[in-house]
Amino acid sequence: xxxxxxxxxxxxxxxxxxxxxxxxxxxxxxxxxxxxxxxxxxxxxxxxxxxxxxxxxxxxxxxxxxxxxxxxxxxxxxxxxxxxxxxxxxxxxxxxxxxxxxxxxxxxxxxxxxxxxxxxxxxxxxxxxxxxxxxxxxxxxxxxxxxxxxxxxxxxxxxxxxxxxxxxxxxxxxxxxxxxxxxxxxxxxxxxxxxxxxxxxxxxxxxxxx
Numbered sequence: 001x002x003x004x005x006x007x008x009x010x011x012x013x014x015x016x017x018x019x020x021x022x023x024x025x026x027x028x029x030x031x032x033x034x035x036x037x038x039x040x041x042x043x044x045x046x047x048x049x050x051x052x053x054x055x056x057x058x059x060x061x062x063x064x065x066x067x068x069x070x071x072x073x074x075x076x077x078x079x080x081x082x083x084x085x086x087x088x089x090x091x092x093x094x095x096x097x098x099x100x101x102x103x104x105x106x107x108x109x110x111x112x113x114x115x116x117x118x119x120x121x122x123x124x125x126x127x128x129x130x131x132x133x134x135x136x137x138x139x140x141x142x143x144x145x146x147x148x149x150x151x152x153x154x155x156x157x158x159x160x161x162x163x164x165x166x167x168x169x170x171x172x173x174x175x176x177x178x179x180x181x182x183x184x185x186x187x188x189x190x191x192x193x194x195x196x197x198x199x200x201x202x203x204x205x206x207x208x209x210x
Contacts, residue, residue, distance in 0.1 A: 017170030030054035049105030104188025116177030131186035137161035
């Protein structure tokens with residue numbers, strides 16, 4: 001029998017450590033402001049279980065080099081899916097930095113971001129002791145008819161409905177906007193900080209008016 005693979009979900013990863021030092025420095029003021037905004041929560045419950053989320057980064061010139069790079073890579077990501085990108089312009093709809101609680105418990109439940117075509121992460125502070133992203137099977141039919149997997153399987157198999165990545169500072173991840181993702185609970189052992197963004201492919205005729 002010939003084996004054919006269809007309806008693949010692509011996730012691109014790359015190591016780009018050259019942005020880490022400058023973007024950590026540029027992010028410090030945003031994390032400080034986010035923690036100040038969360039001061040009442042921290043005072044009442046302690047710095048446990050929260051994710052300190054910045055205001056938008058899209059207009060900050062300190063993040064321009066990263067934006068230009070991932071904007072181009074996201075265009076290539078869609079182009080290599082076979083989409084006619086001559087008709088579209090990629091535009092950032094969201095970009096922010098966040099840091100999980102120092103006392104641990106930071107996490108994100110499984111979710112998607114509405115009306116996006118490309119999403120991604122750039123990791124600034126992380127290790128093998130911190131949280132990490134996990135991705136869910138995007139095909140609803142496959143999830144509805146899920147069978148039990150063999151015990152003690154190693155590697156990633158077509159029947160798996162969840163897998164995770166272990167990033168390090170400088171890891172860049174690009175994935176389809178429809179892909180459900182989450183973050184494992186962080187134990188607060190070491191700092192965990194990353195930049196998240198979403199990109200829309202807007203028809204060029206519409207983009208003229210934006």
